[in-house]
Structures are given as structure tokens and as C-alpha cells.
Amino acid sequence: MAPNFYPAYPPDLSREQQEYLLTNLKDWSIAHGLAVRPAPPYVQPQQDLSGALATTAPVTLFPSLFPQACLEQAKSVAKAYNELYSAIASDEGWLQGIVEELLEIDDFIADLWKVHLAVKAEGFVQPLNLGLFRSDYMVHVDPSASQASPTIKQVEFNTIASSFGGLSTQVSALHEHLLSIDAYPQSDLLANSSALSQSTSVPGLALGMFKAHEAYGRSTTGLPTCVIFLVQDPERNVFDQRHLEYALNENHGVKTFRLPFGRVLDDTKVDTNRKLIYSPPHAPNKHFEVTVVYFRAGYSPSEYESHREWDARIQIERSAAIKCPSILTQLAGTKKVQQVLATPHSPHLKRFLPDDAQAADVLKTFAPIYPLDKSEAGQEARKLATNPDTAARYVLKPQREGGGNNVYRKAIPGFLKDLPETHWPAHILMEMIEPPAQDNVIFRNGEMLKGGVICELGIYGACVWKTGEKDGERSMIESFEAGYLLRTKGSGSEEGGVAAGFGSVDSALLVDV
């Protein structure tokens, strides 16, 4: 991490200042639904059988510093990413090549592909697609440059169940509220609220769903229509989802239902025209034609315990409902796709983004990912990885999705020396992102954790597109940037995720660095 990049921040708090800030944070968050259901050991399940307790979502006390130019850069490239990933998801032939490389090492991708092929054999009935994407970045400061400008580098691209959009709008409003009541000690950085970036993720994502709902067209069954939120059950992060649901109801008048993934086969059926029909358990004689299925479940192999879950996935995939995402769109989000696009001299980006300016903008956000094979890029990588000076800026990762241990920086040359060269191509070499260091205080599960933190910026993109008759054909119907997320975790931990680890939801205090 680049030290001393940001000005000194946040200001120290006296005991009374901390109490004032925390009291207001705790009350405002619950009054505005910036909340989660508490996990053990904070609350044990047997203590709250009805699940009525809630607590403040993990949040930072202060908005974290973030370079204004980086946020603008990330937002400005959102529509190009919509183009890129909708194009990838519409190019089955190309995706097949990616999937084939993964079939033998990743059962989950193999099984998803089987579902896709089965539905393809039957024929698709819904050419419309909804993408609610989130492109995640870190600020990168080149440690070798003396006067480095910060840039953003992509960490990953999410095409399914991109979460925290519901809470992000609330946390930026929380920080603005705390500033407005003088809960932050006076500081040049916190002098005015215009430096606080308000996230539009709730209205943005709801608008994306509405645009797909609208594009679906009128019900042909004569039944009322609805949007399905496909969810895990139980779900601690339920308020994140509920804010999107309420916005879709209130801003757009769309009826919504939460459907646990495990109940798809109980509560839906596909009619002879392959319309997806939903019958709520509480009113089994009422039927709805489903326009959009928004996946907040079904993205992880652990959710597919038996044939039943796969049958459920097939049922949705073969239906006329607009899937957010379809299986092809989900597969476009695999790390392998990111790696192929980010390989130096890769021809793939141009294939999907023929507009040179767009492609150049996207390329700037890639951290280079090298294969360790005998290709041109592989030869470059071998040089970088075996020289301790250059290796210090890289991480060596196994090719297998999610498997094995990473080797970091100066340990790489020694590791490769001990590894037979025939095994080298099973790894990739990725440039380390070097986020600038800063401090903050995270409040989670009723406890405060103070110290160095790392921020990850997510930019939501919403798009509706129509795939054509021929593979690769596609027309974009709606495409817009849909707000941002700032997730912040202690810099001690290498793994992210607010729900899983020690992270928190944050908002950006823009600085000019």
C-alpha cells in the first residue's frame, strides 16, 4: 500500500465526540433501515425464534477518502462495461470456448452449461436480458512512480446477485446526516457536504428492473404481472434487498414477491407458452405472470444440493421471464473471462468493444493478467516473475477458479525455481493493486474496530438488451450507470465482503489528489 498518499484523516474523537457520533449513527441507521439481521454469536437463533431483531449494518464511522478523479473514471466507464458484458453474454460460441477450458476443473460451470444446452435444444423464448452488474475496483498508485496519479484497477466484475446496492444509498445518506449535525469534528476535508458523494444505487437498480419489466410487455395470459426476487432463506442481508423492492413498488408501481430458491418448483410453473406463472403460498389460487426474475440466490455451488435445485434453475431458464441474469450472463462473469480480457495483447476486448475509445477506457481499468505459457504475453510474464525486483509487484495465482494458495511478490521467483517448468502454465501472474493506506473506524455487531483500511469501489451498471437470431447479434435497449458502493475492510485481511468477513459499507469523501 502506498503510504502518505492521503492527507491525515479521520480526525481524532474525544470520548464525548465518539459518543455523540455513535449514538446518532445507531439511531439514524435503524430509523432508516440501514440494518441487517444479527448473526451468532451476537444473537443466538434460539434467542430470537421469530427473527425480529435487527442491528445497524456494518458501516464506517467516517466516509473514507476517495480520489474524485477515480470515482469519475469508474462511473464514466460503466456504460462501456454494460456493452462489453452484454456482448460477451450474447456470444455463445465464444463463451463456449471459455467454458470448455473450465469444464474439467469446475463442476459448477459444467453443470450451468448443461442447463444452458438443454434449454438451447428446446429453443429460447425470451430474447430480452437484464444485467444489473457491479464492476469492483481498487485505487492503484504505482509505487515505482515518484509523482503517481491514482487510477482504478478492476478487482472483479459481477454479473449475478451484485449486493449492497440497497444499503449503499442509505450509508451515503447516513454520512451526510452525521456531517449535517456536526457529528464530525471540524476538518478541512469535512468542510462541506458537496465532497460527500451520494449513491443512487437504490433508484438506479430499481429503474433497471422496471425497464426490463416494461420491455417484457403486456401479460399475454391475462394474469397480473410481477417481478420475482429469487432469494436465499434465511437471509441476514434482507434489508439490502427490501430497499430495492420498496423502490420498485413505490417509484414504479410494480408488484414484487420474494421467492426462496428452494421453493421455485413448489410455487412456479411454466405454461404451454413457457410463461413463468407464480402462485404465492399465501394465496395459492392467485396466479401471476412473471416478467423478471432477479437472482439474489442460485449463484453459489453450495446452493445446488440436489437435482431439485438444478430443476428449479432449468425451470426459470427455459421460461419466458427475463432472467437477471441468464446462464450465459452469469458465465460471462467468471474470473476466466476477466483473465482472458486482461491478458496483454489480447484480441478479445476489441471483439466485444469495436468502439476504440470505449475499449481504451475499459483497458485502462484492467490490472494486467499474464499466462505463464509460451505465448508472447507468457514470455513477458516469465521475465517479470523470475526477477525479484519486478516480481515484487505481482501475485502468482493458480489457474483453477477459487483453488489453491496465492504466492505473493518476492516469494514468486523462489517458488517458480522449485516448480518444474511444465507446471508453470497452471498459474497466472497478476499485477498487485496497490491501494493507498488510510484509517477509519468500522462499527459492526455492536463493536468498533479502528485502524488501517482498504476500500473497494463498486459501480453498478444496469442494462436491458435483446439478443438477435444469430449468435453474437444484440441490440441495447437501456444502459446506464446505477450508483456506487464503497466497501471498506481492515487492511489486515486479504479477503473482502461485508457479509462474510470484517468489512463494512462506506461512502466516498471525494478528495483531489
Added chain:
Amino acid sequence: MAPNFYPAYPPDLSREQQEYLLTNLKDWSIAHGLAVRPAPPYVQPQQDLSGALATTAPVTLFPSLFPQACLEQAKSVAKAYNELYSAIASDEGWLQGIVEELLEIDDFIADLWKVHLAVKAEGFVQPLNLGLFRSDYMVHVDPSASQASPTIKQVEFNTIASSFGGLSTQVSALHEHLLSIDAYPQSDLLANSSALSQSTSVPGLALGMFKAHEAYGRSTTGLPTCVIFLVQDPERNVFDQRHLEYALNENHGVKTFRLPFGRVLDDTKVDTNRKLIYSPPHAPNKHFEVTVVYFRAGYSPSEYESHREWDARIQIERSAAIKCPSILTQLAGTKKVQQVLATPHSPHLKRFLPDDAQAADVLKTFAPIYPLDKSEAGQEARKLATNPDTAARYVLKPQREGGGNNVYRKAIPGFLKDLPETHWPAHILMEMIEPPAQDNVIFRNGEMLKGGVICELGIYGACVWKTGEKDGERSMIESFEAGYLLRTKGSGSEEGGVAAGFGSVDSALLVDV
């Protein structure tokens, strides 16, 4: 209770219907701050040292039935009650007579009166007053009439710390939401949302505070101004108060601070012009001129543990801040005043409400309260109380505020027979209010309680008035009805109060009976 007065209600729920309703209720309530901090044994203090847990406020699953004419009657008399109680609070001489009758039996009232006299001796510097009142009623159906129309009868009148206005707006919105998502089984009574009365208590009470803040005028100290919420610490019902605070901030741009009653002497001082100056502990070098002190503490004798609390009360009372309420306004809310007004043939109502139509409207809402002395009304009462047939509609209560046991209905004649007649005047005879029976389901502390319930309607009134030079002189500056509260408790319990007992916050489903 009048049986079979209301139609059959609420509809029965299947297991699936109940789950759908409850899941949506639990999520919506937290997403919208319809919440309280949980009490032991639900959550033990040592489990949540930072106090970050919250739970759904006690609410009814269904809006309770309420006669439309009764709600309209109660709202229509709100301004008359504002007149009545502001007039009483402006008539020190008359109030003195009431207080003198209570001095020997009620130390708290005696001590409040001493504070008033001490400030009076020094001279008052603030002629403006803010009343945020709540008049509480039950629906009464005369059991002796065969074709009885329901009317409202007053239970009590609150002039200090009238609570639940912050949550009431939210619970009526909750019930409307549940209706809009078909969480209620189809029923003629629940056929459309126009029968659901939405409470305007949050914007109404906030507007009342703003009107007083505005009437206070510009700061003369050159300091910024603020409104103080005087609160108990800790406070489980904090979100009820926060919603008012946020509305005052957002709708009217008024700065607010929460000041625990125990910190008044630490954080405020009265300057040479008797302006009340507040210095927040988190920013002790910042000072604010207090325009309005809104009491959500200091109403109960148990809060005055030492001289310190009385000194705090004096500090506020002698300051130029507008008190909501002043001590005279607080004393106007004693039960003794209610009793004196509601005594048949009482001349007092006319004294304060010279407008005959207003007085008649208010009188209709009184349940008669008789003395058992030798006056004309006392003679009537003796007849009613000694005849078992008529006694069946009354309750006999000791005169002493809050003390002793009540004697109900047919037990009264026997009780009086055994009591020496010289002791009879220590009691009052009050007509029993006969609320119609109905059922509902209360959700509190994560548990559901189903059964017969009784509803109590509260109507908020907001008014700003100026007392004149001479005792009894007064000019009304603002006066309006400020929303409603429906509190519902199991009909088994005779004591009310959502926070204290087994009650809940509810909303009104209007019926034409």
C-alpha cells in the same frame, strides 16, 4: 364491553398467510424505523453493551376496527381542547385552587408548584407557550340502549411528553403497505385502502414545534438557535422521538439536540437575559440559544431523585426558552382537573370555553365524574352508587391521584354499605366506558398474542399561545389537530401503555356502525 357490535374481524389466517404477513411486517418495520430497543428478557443488557440491537415496535398485525364517526368526532374537537387547556394553563389563580386541594396528598405536585412560585417571584420572561397535547378516548356504546350509536369518552388528557406520535405515522403506513401487497386475506372490511386512516402525527407534531421555534423569534445573543429534546437516558422508545426530530430537521431545517434530563445543569446555562444557552458535550466551545425545550422526560416523580433534578427543572422554567410544557401547562393535565371539568353541573368548562358550541362539543366527550359529597351532583351520585342496577355502569375510585384500589360495578353498593358515610367524599364515582369488543393479534418482543383487544384513540393537538400581562389573559397564535394514535391492548388487562404493559401501536380501519 359491548359484544357483537363490530362485524366479524379480523379474517383467519392460514399458516402460509400468517408467515407472509409476519415476514413482511418484520422487514418493513425495520426498513422504516417502526422500532424500539429490545428490553430484557428478550435481550439482556450485557449481550448488547453498545445498544445497537433493535426490534419491531409492538404493533397489531391488522388495523383495528374503529367507527368513522368517532374518529371524526375526536378530531373535530381537537382545537376546542387546545383552547380549553391553554386557557386553564393561563389561569394561574384557578389552577392554584386545584393544586391546593392536592398539596397535602401529592408531594410531586407540591414540588412542581414550588418551582412555579419561585420563578413567578423572579418574574417570567417568556410569554409564549407550546402545547403538544394528546387527548385519549375510548369508544363507548351505552349497554342500556338497544340501538346505541357509539360515541367517544375521554380517558385522560396529556399535556406533557405525549408519546408514540413518531411511531403512529409509521404504523398506519405499515398497515397500508400490508394491504397493498395483499398480506390481508380478502375481506369486505379490507376491500380498499381508503378505509385505512393515515396518521399525520409526525409532520403535525414537528410543525407544532417549528411554529413555536418560529414564534420565539431571532436569536438575540448572536448564537445559532436550536430545539432541545429533553430525554430520559437510556430510552427504549427512542425511534418514536427520532422520527419527530428528523422531521423537524428535514421539513423545517431546525437544528435539534437530545439532552438527557440528568445533564441539564452540565450542558446548559441561563445568561443574564435569561436566554437558555446549550453547549453540547461533544463540542463544548459551541453554544446555542435554545428556542424550545420539548419534554420527553421530567414528567414522573421517580425522575426527581435529588435537588439536582429540581434545580434542572427550575433552570429550564426560568429561562426564556419556550417550554413544552411549562409547569402550569403540566399541572393543567392532572387528573383532578379532568375530574373537576367532568363533574355534572360543573361551571368550570364554561369559564374556559365561553363559546357554547365548543363547550358542548367538549362536554360530549366527557364520561361523567361525580363527587360523593353533599352537593347536587353528590346527591345524584349517591343514588346511582347505592342502587345495584345503576351502579353496574360505574367505577368507584379514591380521590387521591394514582392511589388505592378501584371498586367496580355491582360491588359498589356493598362497599359503600360497609364504609362510614363520612368517608364517602374521599371517593369519586365515574361512569365506566364500555368499549365494543373485537379481536386482533399483537406482535411484541418477537411473540404473537391473539385475542380480544381494547383500543384507545389519542388525538394530538398542537398549539402556540401567548399569555398576557393579567392572569387568565391569553392569545392563541397557532392551533391545529396533529394526527392520531391508536393503542391497542389485550382486553384482559385493565392497565394501558404500549411501553409499560402488553399494549401495541395500531391504526384505524374505519367502519360505519
